[in-house]
Each structure stands twice: as C-alpha cells, then as structure tokens.
Amino acid sequence: xxxxxxxxxxxxxxxxxxxxxxxxxxxxxxxxxxxxxxxxxxxxxxxxxxxxxxxxxxxxxxxxxxxxxxxxxxxxxxxxxxxxxxxxxxxxxxxxxxxxxxxxxxxxxxxxxxxxxxxxxxxxxxxxxxxxxxxxxxxxxxxxxxxxxxxxxxxxxxxxxxxxxxxxxxxxxxxxxxxxxxxxxxxxxxxxxxxxxxxxxxxxxxxxxxxxxxxxxxxxxxxxxxxxxxxxxxxxxxxxxxxxxxxxxxxxxxxxxxxxxxxxxxxxxxxxxxxxxxxxxxxxxxxxxxxxxxxxxxxxxxxxxxxxxxxxxxxxx
Numbered sequence: 001x002x003x004x005x006x007x008x009x010x011x012x013x014x015x016x017x018x019x020x021x022x023x024x025x026x027x028x029x030x031x032x033x034x035x036x037x038x039x040x041x042x043x044x045x046x047x048x049x050x051x052x053x054x055x056x057x058x059x060x061x062x063x064x065x066x067x068x069x070x071x072x073x074x075x076x077x078x079x080x081x082x083x084x085x086x087x088x089x090x091x092x093x094x095x096x097x098x099x100x101x102x103x104x105x106x107x108x109x110x111x112x113x114x115x116x117x118x119x120x121x122x123x124x125x126x127x128x129x130x131x132x133x134x135x136x137x138x139x140x141x142x143x144x145x146x147x148x149x150x151x152x153x154x155x156x157x158x159x160x161x162x163x164x165x166x167x168x169x170x171x172x173x174x175x176x177x178x179x180x181x182x183x184x185x186x187x188x189x190x191x192x193x194x195x196x197x198x199x200x201x202x203x204x205x206x207x208x209x210x211x212x213x214x215x216x217x218x219x220x221x222x223x224x225x226x227x228x229x230x231x232x233x234x235x236x237x238x239x240x241x242x243x244x245x246x247x248x249x250x251x252x253x254x255x256x257x258x259x260x261x262x263x264x265x266x267x268x269x270x271x272x273x274x275x276x277x278x279x280x281x282x283x284x285x286x287x288x289x290x291x292x293x294x295x296x297x298x299x300x301x302x303x304x305x306x307x308x309x310x311x312x313x314x315x316x317x
Contacts, residue, residue: 006159007066007067007068007069007159007160007161008064008065008066008067008159008160008161009064009065009067009071009076009118009122009160009161009162009163009164010062010063010064010160010162010163010164011062011063011064011065011073011076011077011080011163011164011165011166012060012061012062012163012164012165012166013060013061013062013063013088013166013167013177013178014058014059014060014131014165014166014167014168014177014178015058015059015060015061015088015177016056016057016058016168016174016175016176016177017056017057017176017177018054018055018056018175018176019054019055019056019057054173054174054175061085063076063080063084063085064160065079065080065083065084067079067118067161068118069117069118069119069122069161070117070118070119071117071118072113072114072115072116072117072118073106073113073114073116073117073118073121073164073166074092074095074102074113074114074116076118076164077090077113077166077178088177089176089177089178089179090102090104090113090177090178090179091178091179092113092114094114095114096114097112097114097115097298098232099232100112100232100233100234100235100236100298101234102114103169103180103182103234103235103236103239104166104167104168104169104178104180105131105166105167105168105169105170105239106121106164106165106166107121107123107131107164107165108130108131108165108167109240109295109296110169110170110235110236110237110239110240110296111236111296111298112234112236112298115298118161118162118164119161121164122161122162122163122164123162123163123164124162124163125162125163131165131167166178168180169182169235169236169239170239170240171235171238171239171241171244171245172184172185172235172238172239180235182233182235185233185235185238185252185254185255186233188251188252188254188255189233189254189255189258191255191277192255192258192259192274192277192278193262193270193274194258194259194261194262195262196262196265196267196268197262197268197269197270198215198267198268198269199269215267217266217267221266224264224265224266225260225261225262225264225265227300227301228257228258228260228261228264228301228306229261230299230300230301231254231257231258231261231299231301232298232299233254233258234298235254236296236297236298237252237253237254237257237293237294237297237303238252238253238254238293240292240293240295240296241253241290241292241293242288242290242292243286243287243288243290249282249286250282250286250287251278251280251282251283251286253287253293253303253307255278256278256283256284256287256306256307256310257301257303257306257307259274259277259278259310260306260309260310262274263275263310263313272317275313275314275317278310278314279314284310284311284314284315287307287311289304289307289308289311290304291303291304291305291307292304293307
C-alpha cells in the first residue's frame with residue numbers, strides 16, 4: 001500500500017470490547033438468577049446465549065487514511081493498526097483469499113477483507129446501507145453489488161474515494177472489534193466427520209501386493225466433489241444465511257457443504273450414514289432455500305445450488 005497519494009478513504013468500524021471477565025465474576029458473586037444456568041430446549045443453555053450476545057462496549061469509530069482504488073480493505077486496516085490505532089482488532093492470515101480467516105461484514109455484506117478492493121466497496125457519504133450492531137444490513141438498503149466503481153480523482157470530495165462500513169461477521173458472537181467467534185460453525189463441521197471414511201481394507205493385486213491405484217477415480221467421479229473441496233470454512237455463506245444463528249437452530253450451509261463433499265466422493269463408503277446425520281430438524285429440513293449463501297463465496301462455490309442438490313439427494317434416498 002503506497003504511503004504517498006492524493007486520495008483517501010474513510011473506514012467506519014463497528015468496534016466491540018468485551019466486559020472484563022473479572023467484572024462478570026464479580027457480578028455473579030453479587031447475586032444472579034438461580035435459574036440462569038438452566039438448560040435451554042434449543043440446545044444452547046445460558047452459556048450459549050451469553051456467547052451469542054456477549055456484553056461489552058460497542059461504538060463506531062472512523063478512520064480516514066491515504067489509499068488507492070486498487071488497495072484492499074485489509075491493506076487499509078493494516079495501515080491503521082501500524083500507524084494510527086494499535087488497539088484495533090481483526091483477524092487475517094494469508095492475505096490472498098485462501099485461508100478464509102478474515103471474513104467480516106463490509107457495507108452489510110459478508111466477504112473477505114483481503115479480496116475486497118476500495119474501488120469496489122467505497123461509497124460516497126449518505127449512500128451506505130445502515131448496518132446494525134450484529135453486522136446485518138437493514139432491510140430495504142442497497143447492497144454493495146449496486147455500488148459504482150470509484151476511480152482515483154473521480155470523487156468531488158477533495159480526493160475522497162468514499163466510505164466503507166465494517167462490522168463483525170453476522171450470525172456469530174463478536175469477540176473483539178471485527179473478530180467473530182466462528183467456533184459454532186467449526187463444531188458443526190466436526191460433528192459430521194469431515195474426512196474420508198473408506199472400508200479400511202487394502203486392495204491387492206493378483207500378485208498379493210498393495211494396489212497403489214486403490215482409490216483411482218475417473219474424471220467424472222472427481223468432478224462430483226472437486227468444487228466442494230475448495231471450501232475454506234470462512235463463514236461467509238453462514239453470515240449471509242438468514243436461518244443460521246450460531247448453529248443452534250440450523251446446522252448451517254458450511255457444514256452441509258462439507259458433508260456433501262464426502263457424500264459425493266466415490267471413495268467414501270459412509271454416504272448413507274452421512275445423510276442420516278444431516279436428515280434432521282436442524283439439518284437439511286431447516287434450509288429454507290433462500291440461496292443468500294451463494295453470494296460472495298470467495299471460492300466460487302454456488303452454495304445455494306449445492307444445498308438444493310444435497311437436500312434433494314437426502315429426500316430421494
């Protein structure tokens with residue numbers, strides 16, 4: 001990111017600082033409800049509810065920094081952290097859209113920081129959709145897809161490229177600033193044994209040697225799951241899903257995509273068991289086929305279509 005340029009961008013960051021653990025313990029010691037730890041019929045209990053809506057300080061902070069249209073939002077956040085505010089918290093790793101660790105809500109739309117350019121997401125003041133404290137865009141507001149590309153020098157506001165609003169990934173409890181707790185999603189994926197399960201019997205040749213081509217596949221067999229294997233569990237599809245809310249009421253599109261990946265794998269012999277696992281009230285039955293999960297998948301997976309395919313396969317078996 002160039003330090004010397006004549007254009008700027010303003011980031012409106014929804015920040016969050018959780019209440020200190022010591023303060024929470026003191027509050028419980030002063031006396032709380034005797035029914036607070038009673039289990040919930042929805043499987044969450046009071047502890048799960050606390051994780052969904054953690055208490056703490058919330059506010060919106062603006063940062064205006066030099067930027068170019070081709071810079072990414074991650075570039076801007078790194079510049080802010082290094083030169084303006086070291087307390088700003090966000091998560092990233094590879095910076096190239098491969099790890100999925102930097103998923104947030106940008107202008108109310110879940111996407112990755114490292115693949116979102118200023119040119120595509122910056123808007124002029126007054127045109128931003130209103131985003132609530134949980135990162136959801138208000139109904140009726142325009143989406144980031146409707147934004148007009150902004151080139152350097154196009155703005156009439158003294159070189160300002162516009163404004164970008166950032167919030168934690170919707171559907172997950174915030175941990176600090178732009179960092180969301182995606183453990184509910186990862187736990188749902190783990191429950192569905194996201195690894196190949198073969199019969200464990202080594203194939204042998206006529207000479208009694210181990211057959212190195214035991215799992216050889218035809219191209220059409222590979223094509224059935226190859227795209228699904230690109231899922232990086234970033235949570236963008238779950239943050240877009242209006243049904244998913246931390247995994248209590250709906251297992252979520254990410255977990256179903258991972259399950260579908262192995263159900264469609266000709267080498268796996270647990271397809272029927274896997275379909276039994278997702279054929280539940282909070283599994284495929286909870287999917288409302290809204291297809292919001294297909295928008296902005298960083299790996300190009302048509303999540304909505306794959307969800308429809310796995311729902312149909314479970315019902316037809």
